[in-house]
Amino acid sequence: LFDYLPGASVMLDDQVTPQRLSRWEAIEDQYDARIEALKARSGHDTVYKPADPHLLYLDDAAWEGRVSDLRVLQLSALPQATGPGVTDAGGRIGRDFAPERQQENISLFEALADHIKAGRAEGQVVIASYSTGARERLQALLEDQEIADAKLIDDFRDVPDGSGGLFLMIWALEHGFTGRGLTVISEQDVLGDRLIRAPRRKRRAENFLTEHQTLSPGDLIVHVDHGVGRYLGLKVVTALGAAHECLLLEYAGGDRLYLPVENIELLSRFGHEEGMLDKLGGGAWQSKKAKLKARIREIADRLIRVAAERHLRKGRILEPPHAMWEAFSARFPYEETDDQLSAIEDVMTDLSSGTPMDRLICGDVGFGKTEVAMRAAFVAAMSGVQVAVIAPTTLLARQHYKSFAERFRGFPVEVRQLSRFVSAKEAAATRDGLARGTVDIVVGTHAVLAKSVRIKELGLLVIDEEQHFGVAHKERLKELRSDVHVLTLTATPIPRTLQLSLTGVRDLSIIGTPPIDRLAIRTYVSEFDTVTIREALLREHYRGGQSFFVVPRIADLPEIEAFLRDEVPEVTFSVAHGQMAAGELDDRMNAFYDGKYDVLLATTIVESGLDIPTANTMIVHRADMFGLAQLYQIRGRVGRAKTRAYAYLTTKPRGRLTPTAEKRLRVLGSLDSLGAGFTLASQDLDIRGAGNLVGEEQSGQVREVGYELYQSMLEEAIAKIRAGELEGLIDDDAQWAPTINLGVPVLIPDDYVPDLDVRLGLYRRLSSLHTKVELEGFAAELIDRFGKLPREVNTLLLVVRIKEECKKAGIARLDGGPRGATIQFHNDKFANPAGLVEFIQDQRGMAKVKDNKIVVRRDWKRDSDKIKGAFAIARDLAVKAKAVAKAPG
Incomplete structure (x- = not known):
């Protein structure tokens, strides 16, 4: 920052210097520990060779040298003796009503009322609440104390100068403060630590899954028309002179297919199992899908029967007073x-x-x-x-x-x-x-x-x-x-x-919403390294916390006990495993819960349910020997408080992992967002394969078409059985997407959303949106997350709307240019032939049929004209397709 902003003013609070010095000391200690570890090892055993910290960080002398020529403003929460260079801004920490909350003989709200009156005598009083409901509750409590003149405001700047005013506003303020002519009281000052979680948009289960399942280059995918291929990445191609982002897919024989991002719903993930690539344009894929139809019908029937039997049973109606x-x-x-x-x-x-x-x-x-x-x-x-x-x-x-x-x-x-x-x-x-x-x-x-x-x-x-x-x-x-x-x-x-x-x-x-202040667990996957593990355990120890050390087998316990005794003698530890007597295990768990030990060395007995907020470091020995759900549950034992938690998934030094174990650890390392358990279950489906829903046998057909497509076909079959549509249960015609080519830029620019995985996830989300309201909500979310929408993104959203109208109209392809549009229908059929004749007649000579296509002449000078015109044509045809053809006479 000093290099990028030379001559800038620097604002520091009073904790910067001690924290900076403490951090430098920790860096030097780690460097020294690495050097000592290198000396103790033979050359071929070394894992890390540390760089001199002076090459990477500023030590105290270098820091002072950089800031000595800059203007520095030092903030202090504690009163200082005034003098040259020291200014008292008048701010002080506000009153905490904790004593009144804890004493039964003192009225909390009478004390609050007295404090408000004193504050109003000297200036204005503002009460900050976390939510509308909390503000209303406080207003009612004040009225009970005969304070009924509080005004509701939306912004702190609405507080006028002067004195005697009382204002209530929604403001997520942890503690109040006083200043010159101002008293601010927070809800937490009065009522104590009532933890408030931030509001989140409601998400359907399917949307949650769609948003979090991303593709990586090299993953196998399934195209509904062309079968199993390999995803190679996003690629911007030029179509009719405009940039268009596509997914590049590879098929058998090196054949390649460019799929426009707005048609991403035609793809599903094949799963993590290896599979044979299909031949682009070959007939084998359609044969595989046909074989699966009968199997899907049978499974869907049985599932519906199970659900129907449950709904036919009578259950007791339960309602509380x-x-x-x-x-x-x-x-x-x-x-x-x-x-x-x-x-x-x-x-x-x-x-x-x-x-x-x-x-x-x-x-x-x-x-x-x-x-x-x-x-x-x-x-x-x-x-x-x-x-x-x-x-x-x-x-x-x-x-x-x-x-x-x-x-x-x-x-x-x-x-x-x-x-x-x-x-x-x-x-x-x-x-x-x-x-x-x-x-x-x-x-x-x-x-x-x-x-x-x-x-x-x-x-x-x-x-x-x-x-x-x-x-x-x-x-x-x-x-x-x-x-x-x-x-x-x-x-x-x-x-x-x-x-x-x-x-x-x-x-x-x-x-899927985490508690307030919950931080995602930092997860590291690496070979077992003495220095790293020692540092992790000591860092937790010195910040007053506890650690778990989990091993896959009871036989591994003696090795780790020796490691803890020899390499980390500063910490105390206890051992727990499932073969202990119930009383002994209970005593040890209670002792750890009560903070009598720094580290609990245990087997997978810690996998479920232990809730110890002070334990925020997790070491997993030989993580490659655990299942994905197991690892996720084990990691979930830490990070249950406001403190940042760390998980170290270690593997055997210089050991080779099986492909499945490697995938498992890679998936868990990437799932660092809060609420990832649902995503994990879907990843687990891919890695383990989808078992048959109503039996234990695996379905070979599922592995041939991929889990996601199987799931999609099954959902469609169930929906049709429920609707009474017994014919055409798996309708191939339902699984197609219109192709729109207007010669306009259609993409999310990489300078707007730089992260490729996020961009791909957004494209997948977009493919599941079908209404104007959903698209507007998606646009609002993009603005919240990434800023003002670029022109290309606006165009993408409009093209998606055109695509939805095309789907309703049965339009398989719509090509637009300056002189109009060419339309081709899916399977060369239109649902309402008489309506199509009406449409052509309505164009007054500006539309005609040519080679099974409709050609509509227009004069579109600008991109916006093309987009509006194409939408109008698609919408009109959608209306005609929906209308019942009038019978002659």
Whole structure:
């Protein structure tokens, strides 16, 4: 920055110098550690050779030399003695009402009212709230204190000069402050840490999937007409003198196909398995698709039958008492996200429908799935039925039990647990209470599924992380499921579960919005390196946090124990694995939870459910030996607080990875966005292959056409069966896209969206939009994210609108130029021949039929004329195609 902005003024706060010196010290320490490690190793074992930090960073002397000639403004939060070069701007930290909140004999709101009156006597008072609802609540509380003259404002600049005013505004301010003639009070100052999450656009499950599935050069794809090819990248070509971005595809024999980006919906991902490229223009591809049709029909029929049987069964209608429901909901210490509210609403609708619920809640770890389950459990318990909450591990079950017991305290609901951590006497009492109906909610492991456990009136079954249950337990779950409401929670649904949800056989709600201040986990994939791991563990230790060190096998524990003792003696650690006695394991987990150890060295027992906010570093030894969903769940044990979390996925030094393991680690390393569990499940479908939906056998046809196309064909078949369209279940004519060529630039410029993966994701999103409202929303989102729309993007959006009208009209190709347009219909057919004759007559000699094409003459001097004219022609033909042809006479 000093080089790019010579002579600039520099503004520094009072923490810059200590942080700068601390950072330089850490860099030097790391350099010295690397040098020592190099000396201790033989030459062929070295992994990293460090560069001298003076070549890369400014040390203290170099820094002082660079800033000495610049104007420096130093800010300080603490009062300073005034004098030459020191100015007191008058700002001070505002009042925190924490003491009043904690003392029952002091009225919090009376104290607030007194503070407001004092502030108004000296100047203006502004109260900042996080949301409209919070502002209204504060306004009502002030009116209770006989302060009814507060004015609502939208902008801080609306506060006038003077004194005596009181203003309420929406402003996400953490703490208030005072200045000359001004008092600002934040909602958090008054009510405490009520965590507010930022609002997010609601997203349908399909859109979430589309947006996050990107292609990389070299990936295999499936073109609906041409079959399996290889995606080589985005390429801008010139068509009729204008730039047009296309996807470059390669087929057998080196043949290439350029697919316009606006027709990207014709492509689907083949998956990560290797496959044979099809011959461009050959007949083998159509033969493969034909073979799959009968299989799809059979699967669709069976799925519909399963869903129909569920809907025909009667389920108990569950509805909570309104006042108690409001009181229970108000106990939630966060502001619900749109996703969470939507999921809760979905569940409430299901419970009151009279049909047994079967809903999957997919949300990342810590995103609030448990709260949805608690709301459902509350409704069930208050409606007089019993609830079973089942988790795959004793640790997760115990954690759920603690959460449920705390949340339901004070309500007439009996919550008990059933797992190996419970004494025999307590377990017997719980089983007796379940049989007699006195236990309302039982939380436990598969112990709840035992034949000896009788639940008098089971109304709701909550299953957490179903993929971890064995076959026998899943069969028992099926028995329990027959006529009860079922809610399944997961961060990474197994492929079959996800397929059932995406095809509409099972209902799906996605919670994709992270808590406020949640930071994405920084993930590093590398060979095991002593210096890096030591530094990671010590960094967490010195910032007061804890770390997990996970190994794939119990046999790996002694090696890592020796590593921790010899290489990181500064930290304390404890060992945990599933073969320990229940009591010993419980003691060790509790000790780690209580902060008595810096590091927990464990097997995959930490995979599910441990919620330790102070643990924010994860080391995974031999990560190549874990499954993708396993790694994702393990990584999710950290990063559950506001602190930045780090995950190190290590592999064997100088070892070769299998192709599948390499893909797995590459995928996980790239999934650094929050809420990526749903994306991960779809990636897992690709890597593992899609199992048959209604059986265990793999479908060879699925592997031949690729999972996404299989999914698309299945969804279409299910929709048609539901609509009663039994003929032409898989309609090839439905899977085509118009080609539009107007000689205008159609692309998202790389200087507008530089990241190629993001650009490709936007193209995929765009291909799924079909209405003017959806396109306008997409345009607004682009402006929010990247700035004002360039001309090329506006043109792209208009071409997509023309394409939609062409699809309605059955136009396969529309070519436009200065002198008009040429139109060719799909399969050389128009849905309403009489309407087409009317269209030609309406053109008054400016349109004619030539070689199975319609030629429309126009005088289009500018690109905008071509776009408007082409849209008008396509729209008119779409209207004619839709109209019923009039019978003669």
